[in-house]
Amino acid sequence: MVKQYVSLAARVLRKYRLYSAINVLGLAVGIACCVLISIWAREELAFDGFHENADRIYRINKVYTPTTGGRELHALTPGPMAGALLDEFPEIETATRILPSWGGMLLVNGETSVASQDVLFVDQSFADVFSFQMVRGDRSSALTTPASIVLTTSMAQALFGDEDPMGSVVVGGGDFDYTVTGIIEDTPDNSHLRYNALVSWSTIESTADLLNYSFLERWLPQTIYTYVMLRDGTSAGAVDAKLPDFTATHLASRADQYSFYLQPLSDVYLQSRDVLYQRSMVQGSGQSVRALGLVAFLILLIACVNFTNLTTAQATRRAREIGVRKSLGAHRRQLVTQFLAEAFALAGLAAIVSTVLLEASRPLFNALTGKEAAAFFWVRPDILLSLAAVWVLAGFLGGLYPAVVLSRLQPARAIKNVTRTKRRGGLQTSLVTAQFAAAIVLIIASATVIRQMDFVQRTDPGFDREHVVVLPVGRTGIPNQLDAFKAELLESPGILAAAATSDVPGTSLSSYSVLPEGRSADEGIISDAVFLADTDLLNAYGMQMASGRFFDPNRPADSSAIVVNEAMVRSLGWTDAVGKRFDRVGEDHQGTIIGVVKDYHQASVHQEVAPIFFALERRIGALSVRVADSDVSAALGAMRTAWERFEPRYPFEYSFLDDDFAALYELDRRLMKTLSFFAILAVLVACLGLFGLAAFAAEQRTKEIGIRKVLGASATSVVTLLSRDYIRLVLVAFVIAAPLGFLIAQRWLDGFAYRINVGPGTLVIAGIAVLVTALLTVSTQAIRAAHNDPVKSLRYE
Amino acid sequence: MSESDDQPQLGEPIYELRGVSRSFGSGFNEAHVLKGISLDIAQGEFVSIVGPSGSGKSTLLNIMGMLDAPTRGSCYFMGQATHELSERQRVKIHRKHIGFVFQAYHLIDEMTVYENLETPLLYRKVKSGDRKSKVADMLDRFNMVAKKDLFPEQLSGGQKQLVGIARALVIEPRVILADEPTGNLHSSQGDMIMDLIRDLNRNDGVTIVQVTHNERYAAYGHTVVELLDGSIDSVSQVAGQSVQSD
Structure with a gap:
């Protein structure tokens, strides 16, 4: 019996090659995505778990x-x-x-x-x-x-x-x-x-x-x-x-x-x-793990829906066979077993193909996650176990529905293929709708991430982050010979300005206790971030003054002066800050504000611009050097020469400020890449299933189309006829998915202090993208059916 | 089920139909396909059901084969009211006693001749050795040993129907229900199939109920039941044919 089931399953798969291939491929891609994401997610979740007392x-x-x-x-x-x-x-x-x-x-x-x-x-x-x-x-x-x-x-x-x-x-x-x-x-x-x-x-x-x-x-x-x-x-x-x-x-x-x-x-x-302040610590993103976990689930859902739909569609054409088997004395249970066996064979094949895909996608996996996976990285007991679990799950999902529904058919009618009049079951329709809804949610989510990252890219940081080279001189001996070092750098024609600072934009600042004017020591002490800088800061970073002036090297009194940013003025509720007292507590340092710098993004746009004050003091962490864009490499060469002369013990090191700044968004960008990649894949898998269903529908309606053509229907009207249902499905899916996608996107955006809004545009574009893709998929089949010779298709019956 | 039910004697009733009606749809669309059919068929009898298209012949045959159930009335098979049986019991009787032959053969396309013959035995959970010998007997009997590994699409219509009959016969049924077994065949092949069916009836004592359009083939049986618009129009004995005793 088992032998017969197996060989029969093999023959059925071969006979309906197209459907089998679509089915196997769709499910294999779904499984592979799911496994890749879960491998990654498990590693992320298991961080620090190796400590015995974690x-x-x-x-x-x-x-x-x-x-x-x-x-x-x-x-x-x-x-x-x-x-x-x-x-x-x-x-x-x-x-x-x-x-x-x-x-x-x-x-x-x-x-x-x-x-x-x-x-x-x-x-x-x-x-x-x-x-x-x-x-x-x-x-x-x-x-x-x-x-x-x-x-x-x-x-x-x-x-x-x-x-x-x-x-x-x-x-x-x-x-x-x-x-x-x-x-x-x-x-x-x-x-x-x-x-x-x-x-x-x-x-x-x-x-x-x-x-x-x-x-x-x-x-x-x-x-x-x-x-x-x-x-x-x-x-x-x-x-x-x-x-x-x-x-x-x-x-x-x-x-x-x-x-x-x-x-x-x-x-x-x-x-x-x-x-x-998490120096010497790496961070991951729980949000990304959750987002991609959801994606993995959705893709697997889409693939399983494909599987169920295609198997069901495929099985309806076997109604006659079921009737015959019943007339030969088949028990319902035996028929259910037969269909389950076929579904399991198909799902098993998909599981095998997915391992090939997994191995082939190793470079992709590394690129997407920034990790380094070894060959056959998926050969692990837990992965093989979950592969088996997915196999069983898909086998049941794909086999159970057709098995149960079909085996319940009235044999007398099944033999006559009367079942055919009902074209598509309610379940199949809802499954396809769910599939498209999932795809639309994914597209809305990734479109939002892409648009937000674009927004981040285009947001004016308040300073010119390009063409700034950062030299980490903090621990070297260079700060002790700062003026000489700077002078030597500035001799190079490609070097426009150099500023020694405690920190650079994109890093955390130290915080100090200060007492602004108008506040008593009891209630007025605030703790705020300080940016210790030299007088060339504005030139090096291209920052702007909102009012007053920056530190002047020719005014020795400026050593006790203070410059603040606009956010500080706002947070203190002042209208004009220049001339106000601003004391640093505990250091007996009484200062006066001489100017206000326009707000700039010291941190990433995840955070709001915080109040900052600037003081002229040499506690130097880095030297920021503005270079002309004409010859960056000559400028770098000059820096290297100067560095090696002043500090031979330390190897020359540098970075570009825009790269450092971009690193702040590394996690976001990785999420963008992975999310959009998997969203596209989800749509493709969904379309693969749709393609199979459309081909099946066109085939089932060959006779109807033939009759319509004999009666004078044009090819266009036939294509419309065959595509109409799917347009409705996508529209229903859109109505479900749009609010869901909107909420998910808004939640992600809540992590940014500076952000776009999810407008109706994003939603509509996602809907249209899915609609167009679906229509293209369906119409290839519809057009083919519409151009069939009606005489042939009618003779076929 | 008693011992005597299992081995009915020739001449005892195998089918007793009492007021069997079958309608499809409901309300204004209700179509009454069978209207109060009462009919007895004895063990070993060969009955031909004739009548114009739509007179309910196939529906009657399906009800007798337990592939369909009457809307009203009852059908007794070997003394058992079929509507009182659970599906499990129906399938059990069905497997044991009833063989089907269809006009369109209804072989399973994805299976070879051998596998098609084997399937009913698999459903009856016949042991592998017995299964092999029974299928081999059938192949022998119908001269199809050389064709056992062919698929249905590689056979002619007559050969397909031979397989269809062999498949019905392999379980050694009490009854063969044949729905226009010659409907798709040329006359020479039709004759061959009908001779075979008559031999089964005469030599093996298998009860035959066939539906046919063909008057000549209808006369192969003992009794001709004529249906018209879902009712029995006439029941006539065929001259020169009577139920044979062993």
Whole structure:
């Protein structure tokens, strides 16, 4: 019996090649998309899951509510917090502090030097909280003694080659000797925390003047990360509930502005898009995971709908066979088994084809996700298991409906093929409608993302981000010889201006406490971001003044002057800021505002332009150099020459400001690429199914069309006749999909402070795109049917 | 079902139809295809049902074959009221006792001659060995051994109907219901098929109920039932034909 089912299924597949091919291909594409997305999504969701106690580890974040309004999330915490938490909270088993080196650090071994971006100062308890594997050295003591450094395998290789680095001395940050006490594995790909080297926390404590980080002993400012590991069986909620009292005790002056909370480690990677100050951490987008998860589901739905529809359509032409089988004594159950067997054979074939597609799409997968997948990356138990699950699901979806409906046919009528008069069942119509609705939603979503990204591209950032080269001179010796270095650069004809600044647009600024005029010290202290700059800032960035003037090198008094941006003026409720007092608290620095800079986007357009003030001070992180667009490479050459003369120890490094800025939108752009790719694919798969259905409908109505033509119907009227139904389907789908797509698109756009609106245009265009594609698909079949010789088609019966 | 039901004696009634009516549609569109048919058919009998197109011949045959059910009235098969049976029981009787032969052959196009013959046995869950020997017997009997691996489209009309009859016969049924078995055949092939059917009746004691348009073929049976507009117009015995005893 089984043998007969199988061989019969094979023959049926071969006989109706077109339908089988469409069916198999559509489903295979659907399965492949679904698997690709789920592989990616699972990796994203499993971030940081490799830590043994991942479910007990939390990062301390804070909600910062400035008195001037707004709300920000920060990952930064006070230095003494970890110790205080450990003392006061019995729920907390371990707490560990991490201080990132904000400007990176140069590590030197003899002649070899490597500029390292991610050097972390960590407690010994780092090894207790996290499960990163030590390759060499003692896990329990490597980070105990001052001036200890633990290198990653790659860093050790880069600095020492084949030599044994253990116990050797590495010079860090110019002139401080560290002893290598261990080798640790490179940061795993799925860790949000990044490091090239770990330095013992005791280094900072024992040499207080080394990094001038004495404020690590104070509760303000806040510059470090704190991670805690709770005891088994305790809840984060219990700790969260007690944190307001804790803040009131230790940080009374800011208790109303700072609200600390525990963020589960499993959320840190995906749910920290809005969290500021995350140096040495990578971020993913939970939103993208959700969006693409939905896409995967929709594509699989579309493919399964195709499968069900085509199998059903295909099966109706076998009504006669069913009647005959019943007259031969077939039981309903036996017929159901037969149709299920065929559906399973087809779905199985699709599953096999999908593995071929998966392997072939590896480069695409890498391009879309920015990951590096190995050959046969899909050969994993979980994937094979889900392939099998999809196989079963599709087999049932595709087989059960035709099996149940057809096997219920009245044999006497089935033999006469009376069933044919009912052209399309209600289920088939609703399925096709659902399919088109899904496609329209996807198109609306991706069109919105594309339009928003275009908007982002065209948004005036308030400064000229092109032709600016950024040199990360922060940790080098160049700031000490700044004037000479700048002078040498400016001799090159291609270099127009150079400004030394604490930060560059696109990065987070430090925040300072200030007391603006008209406010008393009790209620008026606000904390705002400062941009420390030299007098050439406006020239280098092409920023504009709204009123007043910028710092002038020829006026020494400007060293205490302050420039603010328009957002600051607005947030303080002033009309004119120039001439107002603006004091920096705690540094005894009394300033006067001399000008207002027009608003510019320091951060991405996800965030609103925040209040910023500028001060003339040399704490230099980077040098921004404006070059003429005529000869950028000559200008770069001049920079390299100057760099190598002034700072031979550090390799020459540079980046373009527009690239740095674009990196802010990397996650959005990746979402745009993947979403639009899969949206197009979804439409194609839907059309593939439609093509099969239309071909089937045209074939079924051959006789009707023949009669109509004999009666004098024109080809056009026949095409209209065959296409009319589908236009109605798309219209119904549009009515369902438009509001849904609108809501989804609006929700995504809510993540941007500066955004487009989803207008009726986007909705209508999505609808028309699907309508036109559907019509093109259907009409190819309709036109063919309309041009058939009616004599032939009538004789056929 | 008692032991005697399983092996009915020649001459005992196999079909008893009492006031069988069948209508399609409802309200103004209701079409009364059969109107109160009462008819007895005995075991071993050969009955021809004749009548003009639309007189309800095929519908009557379908009801007798349990492919359709009467709207009113009852049909007893070997003493069982078919409308009182569950589908499961109907299928069981059906499998055991009834073979169908169609005008358009209705072979399954995707299966070979051998597989077509095997299918009814598969549905009866006959063991593989028995199945093989029964199919082989049939192929032998109808001289089709050489054609067993051909597909229906590779056969002539007469050959297809041979397969159709062999398929009906392979389950060794009590009754063969034949709906214009010669309707699509040339006269020489038609004669061959009709001779074969008569032999089955005479030699194997199989009850035959056939629907036909052809007067000459109608006379192959013992009894001719003439239908007109859904009612029995006349029942006549054919001269020289009577139910044979073994």
